[in-house]
Amino acid sequence: MGGDRAPAEIVAGALLAAGSGITPILYGPADLDPVGLEHVVAPDRIAMDEKPADAVRAKPGLSLVAACRAVAEGSADAVVSAGNTGAMLVAGLIHLRRLPHVYRPAIAVPIPTAKGPSLLLDAGANVDARAEHLLQFAVMGSIFAEELLEIARPEVRLLSIGEEPEKGNALTLEAHALLAASDLHFRGNAESRELLRGAADVVVCDGFTGNIVLKALEGTIETLLDALRTEIEATPRGKLGGLLIRPAARRLRTRLDPDTYGGAYLLGLRGLSVIAHGNSSRLAIANAIRLAGRGVDRDVVGRLAARMPERRSVAAV
Amino acid sequence: MGGDRAPAEIVAGALLAAGSGITPILYGPADLDPVGLEHVVAPDRIAMDEKPADAVRAKPGLSLVAACRAVAEGSADAVVSAGNTGAMLVAGLIHLRRLPHVYRPAIAVPIPTAKGPSLLLDAGANVDARAEHLLQFAVMGSIFAEELLEIARPEVRLLSIGEEPEKGNALTLEAHALLAASDLHFRGNAESRELLRGAADVVVCDGFTGNIVLKALEGTIETLLDALRTEIEATPRGKLGGLLIRPAARRLRTRLDPDTYGGAYLLGLRGLSVIAHGNSSRLAIANAIRLAGRGVDRDVVGRLAARMPERRSVAAV
Numbered sequence: 001m002g003g004d005r006a007p008a009e010i011v012a013g014a015l016l017a018a019g020s021g022i023t024p025i026l027y028g029p030a031d032l033d034p035v036g037l038e039h040v041v042a043p044d045r046i047a048m049d050e051k052p053a054d055a056v057r058a059k060p061g062l063s064l065v066a067a068c069r070a071v072a073e074g075s076a077d078a079v080v081s082a083g084n085t086g087a088m089l090v091a092g093l094i095h096l097r098r099l100p101h102v103y104r105p106a107i108a109v110p111i112p113t114a115k116g117p118s119l120l121l122d123a124g125a126n127v128d129a130r131a132e133h134l135l136q137f138a139v140m141g142s143i144f145a146e147e148l149l150e151i152a153r154p155e156v157r158l159l160s161i162g163e164e165p166e167k168g169n170a171l172t173l174e175a176h177a178l179l180a181a182s183d184l185h186f187r188g189n190a191e192s193r194e195l196l197r198g199a200a201d202v203v204v205c206d207g208f209t210g211n212i213v214l215k216a217l218e219g220t221i222e223t224l225l226d227a228l229r230t231e232i233e234a235t236p237r238g239k240l241g242g243l244l245i246r247p248a249a250r251r252l253r254t255r256l257d258p259d260t261y262g263g264a265y266l267l268g269l270r271g272l273s274v275i276a277h278g279n280s281s282r283l284a285i286a287n288a289i290r291l292a293g294r295g296v297d298r299d300v301v302g303r304l305a306a307r308m309p310e311r312r313s314v315a316a317v
Numbered sequence: 318m319g320g321d322r323a324p325a326e327i328v329a330g331a332l333l334a335a336g337s338g339i340t341p342i343l344y345g346p347a348d349l350d351p352v353g354l355e356h357v358v359a360p361d362r363i364a365m366d367e368k369p370a371d372a373v374r375a376k377p378g379l380s381l382v383a384a385c386r387a388v389a390e391g392s393a394d395a396v397v398s399a400g401n402t403g404a405m406l407v408a409g410l411i412h413l414r415r416l417p418h419v420y421r422p423a424i425a426v427p428i429p430t431a432k433g434p435s436l437l438l439d440a441g442a443n444v445d446a447r448a449e450h451l452l453q454f455a456v457m458g459s460i461f462a463e464e465l466l467e468i469a470r471p472e473v474r475l476l477s478i479g480e481e482p483e484k485g486n487a488l489t490l491e492a493h494a495l496l497a498a499s500d501l502h503f504r505g506n507a508e509s510r511e512l513l514r515g516a517a518d519v520v521v522c523d524g525f526t527g528n529i530v531l532k533a534l535e536g537t538i539e540t541l542l543d544a545l546r547t548e549i550e551a552t553p554r555g556k557l558g559g560l561l562i563r564p565a566a567r568r569l570r571t572r573l574d575p576d577t578y579g580g581a582y583l584l585g586l587r588g589l590s591v592i593a594h595g596n597s598s599r600l601a602i603a604n605a606i607r608l609a610g611r612g613v614d615r616d617v618v619g620r621l622a623a624r625m626p627e628r629r630s631v632a633a634v
């Protein structure tokens with residue numbers, strides 16, 4: 001029931017993803033038509049005037065809560081939701097619980113760059129983070145990049161307003177010092193203008209900044225391609241050119257389309273959790289479910305748990 | 318002497334802007350070739366290992382400091398610099414000084430949107446701002462939009478991670494409450510994905526977030542247009558199409574090119590100050606100087622001073 005287009009697009013996306021080793025289980029109200037998929041009734045809904053995080057605490061019959069509990073109890077392998085991020089975080093913290101040594105789970109979004117995926121975290125779980133959280137996001141991102149993206153010694157950068165170490169706000173200045181003193185492959189600050197060019201294998205920031213910058217990327221890509229189309233269609237010459245470049249433009253749009261990834265792992269919990277865009281289409285939902293499937297196959301949670309250093313050694317200061 | 322390409326591009330840009338009522342005065346070392354323009358010797362330089370803000374306090378012979386003092390003393394009408402933003406801010410605070418009632422000056426960047434310019438502030442002067450600063454940025458932005466952009470009742474939005482009032486970090490939640498209680502035309506939160514579409518006449522945020530989001534926009538536009546060119550040139554069909562759409566793509570690139578604006582006003586000081594990109598080309602510098610010229614003609618400082626409310630009434634809570 002999470003997301004702007006639930007339940008129709010969620011159900012359709014689950015149907016698309018079904019098969020090839022993936023068995024979707026739909027959590028939703030009794031009157032849901034599960035189109036032949038497995039269906040567990042979760043009768044509660046978040047009311048219009050209710051804070052999502054409060055609802056998670058109060059209502060065990062929310063689809064999100066029921067799905068997280070299924071993962072915790074072992075009756076499902078991963079949970080996928082396009083619902084409210086804050087609600088997902090709270091449900092994950094309560095029902096899946098944090099991995100040992102983890103302060104805060106973080107959303108890790110793979111940014112599609114010309115050099116391959118660049119992992120941005122946190123993309124929205126922790127809007128007010130502390131420097132030691134950013135350090136730990138870098139640790140989790142590095143383990144993920146090594147184990148899952150098979151990058152030998154992942155480069156880590158800190159998102160800030162200039163490459164020089166003294167450029168930043170109070171949070172990034174403190175985080176820079178922690179990262180520089182850690183045993184990570186820290187390469188200093190990255191500017192947001194470099195993100196899409198592939199600034200580093202892992203780019204860390206607080207969840208507010210990460211969410212803002214990610215939506216800026218997505219919005220700019222969309223607006224720019226639309227503006228280009230308008231400019232092209234303003235003249236007959238342009239129109240003809242537009243027809244000819246259409247396959248090229250489509251390849252680019254597909255590569256950069258957030259729906260192509262569909263979702264992002266919420267790293268740091270004891271169960272696998274994928275957060276999809278609130279406005280996810282069925283295609284995005286299907287890809288988010290496949291992302292969850294790959295995460296299970298490749299044991300994202302187990303490999304992160306096995307390598308997560310103790311807090312003391314994380315800081316290394 | 319400020320900026321990555323000083324002094325060559327600065328001098329060339331000043332030469333481009335000279336005439337039509339603009340008389341550039343170059344502040345720089347004795348061995349500078351001023352190509353016939355007025356030249357005031359400013360012998361000091363910021364050392365490699367020196368913090369720019371410290372240098373401003375210690376060295377009266379820095380070109381930036383000398384230029385700010387010229388404005389304060391009335392021997393110049395405005396100062397333009399592509400140098401370090403922090404240095405410019407400190408030089409402005411010390412030598413130009415704040416307008417009455419102003420807590421913090423803010424960099425106001427006009428984002429080129431399909432609906433006309435959208436003023437983003439603060440774009441980098443205050444990396445750690447408080448909620449009352451954000452409120453005042455909204456006040457300065459609204460006055461600027463009314464007086465200079467001739468927008469009758471400028472819409473103000475607060476940059477955050479969701480449109481709902483409860484979405485944001487501690488800073489934006491507090492700023493949201495202040496803005497909602499003010500007599501500004503506050504329309505709630507804006508997401509960064511809407512910025513280039515024209516989210517509002519005035520969009521406020523802290524300087525760290527503003528700088529990050531602005532560079533994300535610029536970097537994404539540049540990277541995307543480059544990637545599109547690469548895709549287009551991958552096939553003969555695409556190449557032909559690329560030739561045909563070239564004028565359209567060029568129109569778009571020009572409209573969105575940061576060099577077209579060249580710089581941004583640092584609002585809230587008693588003298589007119591324009592901050593240009595560190596990597597400004599001569600064209601960008603010329604446009605930044607013209608922006609300063611228009612600011613003098615249209616009395617940006619005087620009109621802001623005349624309408625800047627007292628702090629108590631600013632808060633209106």
